[in-house]
Amino acid sequence: MLPEKTVERLSMYRRVLQTYQDNKSEFIYSHELASLLHLTPVQVRRDIMLIGYTGTQRKGYSVRELIEKISQILDGGAQINAVIVGMGHLGKAITNYFNSKRSKIEIVAAFENDATKINRIISGIKSYHTDSLETILEDTHATIAILSLSPPEAQDITDRLVFAGIKGILNFTSIPLNVPEDVFLENYDMVTSIEKVAYFVKEKIKK
Amino acid sequence: MLPEKTVERLSMYRRVLQTYQDNKSEFIYSHELASLLHLTPVQVRRDIMLIGYTGTQRKGYSVRELIEKISQILDGGAQINAVIVGMGHLGKAITNYFNSKRSKIEIVAAFENDATKINRIISGIKSYHTDSLETILEDTHATIAILSLSPPEAQDITDRLVFAGIKGILNFTSIPLNVPEDVFLENYDMVTSIEKVAYFVKEKIKK
DNA sequence: ATAGTTTTGTTAATAAAATAACATTGTTTT
DNA sequence: AAAACAATGTTATTTTATTAACAAAACTAT
Numbered sequence: 295m296l297p298e299k300t301v302e303r304l305s306m307y308r309r310v311l312q313t314y315q316d317n318k319s320e321f322i323y324s325h326e327l328a329s330l331l332h333l334t335p336v337q338v339r340r341d342i343m344l345i346g347y348t349g350t351q352r353k354g355y356s357v358r359e360l361i362e363k364i365s366q367i368l369d370g371g372a373q374i375n376a377v378i379v380g381m382g383h384l385g386k387a388i389t390n391y392f393n394s395k396r397s398k399i400e401i402v403a404a405f406e407n408d409a410t411k412i413n414r415i416i417s418g419i420k421s422y423h424t425d426s427l428e429t430i431l432e433d434t435h436a437t438i439a440i441l442s443l444s445p446p447e448a449q450d451i452t453d454r455l456v457f458a459g460i461k462g463i464l465n466f467t468s469i470p471l472n473v474p475e476d477v478f479l480e481n482y483d484m485v486t487s488i489e490k491v492a493y494f495v496k497e498k499i500k501k
Numbered sequence: 502m503l504p505e506k507t508v509e510r511l512s513m514y515r516r517v518l519q520t521y522q523d524n525k526s527e528f529i530y531s532h533e534l535a536s537l538l539h540l541t542p543v544q545v546r547r548d549i550m551l552i553g554y555t556g557t558q559r560k561g562y563s564v565r566e567l568i569e570k571i572s573q574i575l576d577g578g579a580q581i582n583a584v585i586v587g588m589g590h591l592g593k594a595i596t597n598y599f600n601s602k603r604s605k606i607e608i609v610a611a612f613e614n615d616a617t618k619i620n621r622i623i624s625g626i627k628s629y630h631t632d633s634l635e636t637i638l639e640d641t642h643a644t645i646a647i648l649s650l651s652p653p654e655a656q657d658i659t660d661r662l663v664f665a666g667i668k669g670i671l672n673f674t675s676i677p678l679n680v681p682e683d684v685f686l687e688n689y690d691m692v693t694s695i696e697k698v699a700y701f702v703k704e705k706i707k708k
Numbered sequence: 709a710t711a712g713t714t715t716t717g718t719t720a721a722t723a724a725a726a727t728a729a730c731a732t733t734g735t736t737t738t
Numbered sequence: 739a740a741a742a743c744a745a746t747g748t749t750a751t752t753t754t755a756t757t758a759a760c761a762a763a764a765c766t767a768t
Contacts, residue, residue, distance in 0.1 A: 295704050296700075297724070297725070298697070298724090298725095299724085299725065299726090300725090301696075301697050301700050301701070302693050302697055305690075305692065305693040305696040305697065306677075306690070306693060309675065309692070310677075323744095323745075323746095324745080324746075325745090330677065331677050332677050332679075334726085334727075335745095335746095336726085336727065336728075337725095337726070337727080339745095339746065339747065339748090340726085340727095340747090340748085342746095342747090343746090343747060343748070348746080348747075349745090349746065349747090350734085350745095350746085351732080351733050351734050351735090351744085351745055351746050351747090352733080352734050352735055352736095352743095352744065352745050352746080353734090353735095353745080353746095354745075354746085355746095367700075368696055368699065368700050369696075369699060369700075369703070370703055372703075374699050374702075374703075376695065376699075382594065382597075383590040383591070383593040383594035383597065384590070384591070384594035384598075386590040387589065387590035387591035387594055387649075388691055390589075390590065391591075391675075391691060391692070392691065392692060392695070395692055397692070397696070398699075399695055399696065399699055437702055438695070438698055438699060438702060440695065442594075461702045461705065461706060462698040462699065462701065462702035463698070464694055464695055464698050468516065470513075470517075470537065470538050470539050472539070476705060478698055478701040478702050478705060480694055480697060480698050482689065482694060483512075483513070484595055484598060484599070485512065485516070485598070485599060485602055485604070486509050486512040486513060487671055487687055487689060488583065488599070488606055488645065488647065488671055489508075489512040489575055489576075489604070489606065490505070490508050490509055490512065490687060491645055491669040491670070491671050491685055491687050492575065492576060492581050492583075492605075492606055492645060492669065493503075493508050493574075493575050493576075494508070494669065494685040495581075495644055495645060495668045495669035495685050496576070496577055496579075496581075497502050498668065498683060498685060499668060504754070504755070505754090505755095506754085506755065506756090507755090530714095530715070530716095531715080531716075532715090541756085541757075542715090543756085543757065543758075544755095544756070544757080546715095546716065546717065546718090547717090547718085547756085547757095549716095549717090550716090550717060550718070555716080555717075556715090556716065556717090557715095557716085557763095557764085558714085558715055558716045558717090558762080558763050558764050558765085559713095559714060559715050559716080559763075559764045559765055560715085560716095560764085560765090561715075561716085562716095
């Protein structure tokens with residue numbers, strides 16, 4: 295099992311490499327990849343070492359092979375299905391953004407309570423009423439859920455998602471969720487991020 | 502200067518405390534605050550120690566005082582102005598979300614290129630054409646920028662923001678930005694987050 | 709009042725992440 | 739062919755973050 299930070303960077307390596315692939319050389323040096331992401335060459339080499347890929351000395355890494363290896367590590371070749379709960383602005387932002395990327399992860403369904411949004415295709419995703427969550431999850435075999443709904447319902451929905459077999463949750467609501475140990479939970483809170491920026495700006499200016 | 506992770510948690514403590522304040526007791530124990538956020542009591546106590554606040558033994562922390570102390574640390578009492586660049590779904594999601602919270606950080610202007618969105622009030626924020634970025638920044642004395650625009654323009658906008666005096670950037674675009682050393686840059690990438698969840702789900706199932 | 713309990717505050721230990729150091733290998737130059 | 743160079747791969751060190759350990763204080767019960 296790779297370190298969290300390495301996994302995050304692998305995702306970024308792959309994305310950068312995919313755009314690099316289209317126009318540039320067949321090989322890439324660790325310092326080139328590093329500078330594309332503002333990292334150090336050592337960190338790039340260490341991450342690549344951890345996934346067991348090995349480049350050729352003096353030539354660097356084969357872009358194609360490296361993408362392949364990272365993909366194999368990150369999604370293991372298998373298609374992964376995700377659902378999104380809450381199709382407000384955030385939900386639409388995520389789906390729009392996500393569908394424009396090449397990825398083995400596919401958002402296969404959205405859930406909403408707002409009647410005007412149900413049984414329509416929104417941002418390319420078929421949207422269902424929250425009531426049919428269990429049925430759709432069974433049909434689609436989704437293992438991941440993205441939560442972009444309003445806080446009050448978040449824990450209820452989470453319980454139902456987990457019960458229906460969801461194994462990973464990306465939580466954009468500001469409330470801390472309760473999940474069993476075998477479910478991987480990743481939280482992201484925009485307000486916290488902005489407050490963090492504000493704090494470090496203040497500290498930097500102080501100096 | 503506090504550790505990054507502590508700053509993040511302080512932001513979350515404050516939020517949780519603010520809702521706690523309304524209905525519950527005057528004091529709170531470290532283990533209570535911890536369990537509200539799924540952290541350990543030790544971590545809570547250590548963070549609180551780092552900001553130099555001290556509770557009373559056997560009674561816990563005064564909710565009011567702790568909120569005050571955290572606020573003093575995070576925003577130092579001063580109002581902080583932020584702008585947002587890009588008022589697509591993501592921009593709207595952020596502003597809606599943010600304006601519903603009590604905070605010393607205020608989003609004072611939005612920038613857009615889309616003519617239909619300019620000189621209107623969107624999600625409660627006055628929206629301007631990107632051309633007037635420099636003028637508005639001078640007027641509002643904003644120090645923080647949130648980037649929720651489409652990638653191609655991101656670096657250009659960043660250069661202009663930095664030149665106009667922005668000291669902190671929260672970047673939601675997927676491209677890595679170049680900023681001078683004295684500007685604090687925080688990146689958040691949704692695709693990376695989802696791919697991370699997918700990886701750890703896969704690994705957990707494997708076991 | 710004394711012993712026991714509960715909670716804070718702080719130091720010590722451990723774990724995770726990043727960085728530095730360097731050995732190795734293939735390429736180029738002379 | 740030998741020396742110099744430039745890149746990778748890996749181990750060692752340092753830094754950052756978390757967790758554990760425990761002393762001190764304040765309340766409770768006997």
